Amino acid sequence: MGTSRDASQVSTAGAGAPPPGTARYLYAVCRGLPEGALSQVRGIHDSLVELVPYQDIVAVVSTVPMDSFGEEALRRHLEDLAWLESTVRAHDAVIQAVAARAPTAPLRFATVCFDDDAVRARLEERYVPLTRALDRVQGCGEWSVKVLAPAPAPALGAAARPAGLTGAEYLRLRKEQSQRRTDADEQAAATALVIHEDLVARSRASRRLPAQDPRLSGHSGTMLLNAAYLVPDDDADAFEAAISGLRSDHGDVVVDGRGPWPPYSFAMLDEQ
Structure with a gap:
């Protein structure tokens, strides 16, 4: 799993912070996504799919409740096969939708950040390998x-x-x-x-x-x-x-x- 837990990355409300008790779930990183391409796509728990940009790449995210995706809750859920199957399907459906529209680097299931600032920090940290990955798979x-x-x-x-x-x-x-x-x-x-x-x-x-x-x-x-x-x-x-x-x-x-x-x-x- 890939859960980001650096408390120094938590921002104040109104500056990229999701509602209390929630976090940002990351599905994929892509480049060159047409405007409005994901307007009809829904993520886990039928959540709105949104974009967090950094330079020329964007992270595809949605808001999820921490009572499902916090470390302890997630550990329990991973033993629930029905929950796991439906959630993995929703995760994959978003990636499929993104990959049909732009070069896409999928992220691992249950990659979660506290807020959009933490998402951007992750994009900044991994920008070079992400760009190389997108170059490699473009048009393939x-x-x-x-x-x-x-x-x-x-x-x-x-x-x-x-x-x-x-x-x-x-x-x-x-x-x-x-x-x-x-x-x-x-x-x-x-x-x-x-x-x-x-x-x-x-x-x-x-x-x-x-x-x-x-x-x-x-x-x-x-x-x-x-x-x-x-x-x-x-x-x-x-x-x-x-x-x-x-x-x-x-x-x-x-x-x-x-x-x-x-x-x-x-x-x-x-x-x-």
């Missing part, structure tokens, strides 16, 4: 590609020897099955690498991410590749077609490609 979207090996067939168990087989024959079958599985795993891993290298050549930047837990990804089988690719908007159709071609060419694995999304993996900053 992020594509997610996962490559999975299908779930293997059940192995022969020690207590499930087929009738009519001698012990030696059964052991030979188990060894052959194990070798086939090893060969298939090696081939699938090699295929995933080929797919990744092909997509790297078609993108401006790429990142390999940790494999996801099947309970989160919704996929069965072994995840061999979980990667993000930064692709210029002008090349999006060609990149999507390349994913489809790779899926057709490599039927031994599952290729799941989705996008374009806001470029989280390439513009996200490590907020303190």
